Amino acid sequence: MVKEIERVGIPVVHMCTITPISLTVGANRIIPTIAIPYPLGNPALTPEDEYALRYKLVDAAIKAFSVDIDKQTVFEF
Amino acid sequence: MAFRVVHYINQFFANVGGEEMAHIAPELREGKVGPGMAFETAWKGEAVIVNTIVCGDSYFAEHEKDAKEQVVAWVKEINPDMFIAGPAFNAGRYGYACANIALEVKTQLGIPVLTGMYEENPGADLKDKILITPTANSAAGMRKAAPTMAKLALKLMKGEVLGASCEEGYMPNGIRVNFFEKERGAKRAVKMLINKINGKAFTTEFPMPNFDRVEPGKAIPDMSKVVLGLATSGGIVSKGNPDHIEASSASHYGEYDIEGWDALTAEGWETAHGGYDPVYANENPNRVMPIDVLRQMEKEGKIGKLHRYFYSTVGNGTAVASSRKFAEEYAQKMLKAGVQACIMTST
Structure with missing residues (x-):
């Protein structure tokens, strides 16, 4: 799905936990996330900390849009 | 007594001529012609080609209905044990003719059929409906193809149970054999x-399936004016799953309006995904579709604004072809709505 969106000229950041799959299917900007059932959260944290974690992850995704890349890139942060 | 086979070939393999003779209507000949010889050699008398039908490739393409009627009528009258077409290698019209005439004979007369061709021949699209032996892409592959097809044909005529495609020499047809x-x-x-x-x-x-590649989209230096689209394979849907997105092998996607939502709540949203423990996503759907933090970023001016709808399906055993189709469709919707960047989340 990421490719079909990117194909029409809309850059995509893929946020996912299993980055090897994302690389295999061909996502170009990839942000690794926390876990399969809660990619953008962590139920073990307090609601405030969990929100902060999610904010940090999505912020990384927003920043990834501004980075020029010429090949598939997994952004570590 | 030997098994009786009818063989279908085109004008070229019958030595009638090349492209200039591709218009010829089907003709019925006695015995073997051209490549039939290689089959008979391999059968060592256990089976013989009683008749060969020769038909021009263009004729078949342009008069498919007439050609099929004529060929089926002859085969019915001859009443053979089996019908073989080709092999067609990488000849497109010939491969199309072989596959379609074989399917017609199988459907109308119920006798075993077999053809052979290169895997990328358009005729190979029918590999789930009839047995097709994979061959090289040119007639130079006849020496290898003929014995494989002959052996497979003999098994079919004897009514023996077929083994796996890799053992018997036919294209995988979606049927698993232990x-x-x-x-x-x-x-x-x-x-x-x-x-x-x-x-x-x-x-x-x-x-593994072949995945193509798309060039990375251009960097967006300033996200503060951008309309951001959202999509997920994590199955986040309105509470009650009104679009009935399937828990696995999804056949469609949903479009969800987030106008007025500052965060996704457990009361309003849930996941339809059947491939992961849904407890956490149902408890707080922002864990999969992070509307809460994105609304804050919208207010802070980190992004321009969120597109009014997000697109969601269940990526659980869902076919690659289906996913492609979903995204092709909603990417157009995003384009029309002026979306300039998109975050996709996956579980």
């Missing part, structure tokens, strides 16, 4: 690995 490998899995895997490391040929037992 068989015992001579060596155990660990040994085969190690052999494969050693061959791979040494740069030698090896055959995978689990071919």
Whole structure:
């Protein structure tokens, strides 16, 4: 799905936990996330900390849009 | 008594002529013609070609209905044990004709049929409906194709149970056949690995689908004016799953309006995904579709604004072809709505 969106000229950041799959299917900007059932959260944290974690992850995704890349890139942060 | 076979070939293999003779209507000949010889050699008298039908490739393409009627009428009258077409190698119209005439004979008369062609021949699209032996892409592959097809044909005529496609020499047709490998899995895997490391040929037992590549989209230096789209394969849907997105092998996607939502709540949203423990996503759907933090970023001016709708499906055993179709469609919707960047989340 990421490719079909990117194909029409809309850059995509893929946020996912299993980055090897994302690389295999061909996502170009990839942000690794926390876990399969809660990619953008962590139920073990307090609601405030969990929100902060999610904010940090999505912020990384927003920043990834501004980075020029010429090949598939997994952004570590 | 020997089994009786009718063989279908085109004008070229019948030595009638090339493209200039491709218009000829079907004709019925006695005995074997051209490549039929190779089959009979391999059968060693167990089966014979009683008749050969020769038809021009253009004729078949342009008069498919008439050609099929004529060929089926002849085959019905001859009443053979089997019908073989080709092999067609990489000849497109010939491959199309072979596959379609074989399917017609099988459907109308119920006798076993077999053809052969190169895997990329358009006729090979019918490999789930009729048996097709994979061949090389030119007639130089006849020497290899003929014995494989002949052996497979004989099995079919004898009514023997077929083994797996890789053993019998037909294109995988979606039907799984159990068989015992001579060596155990660990040994085969190690052999494969050693061959791979040494740069030698090896055959995978689990071919991966071919994924194409798309050039990375251009960087967006300033996100503060951008309309951001959202999509997920994590199955987040309105509470009650009004679009009935399937828990696995999804056949469609949903479009969800987030106008007025500052965060996704457990009361309003849930996941339809059947491939992961849904407890966490149902408890707080922002864990999969992070509307809460994105609304804050909208207020802070980190992004321009969120597109009014997000697109969601269940990526659980869902076919690659289906996913492609979903995204092709909603990417157009995003484009029309002026979306300039998109975050996709996956579980």
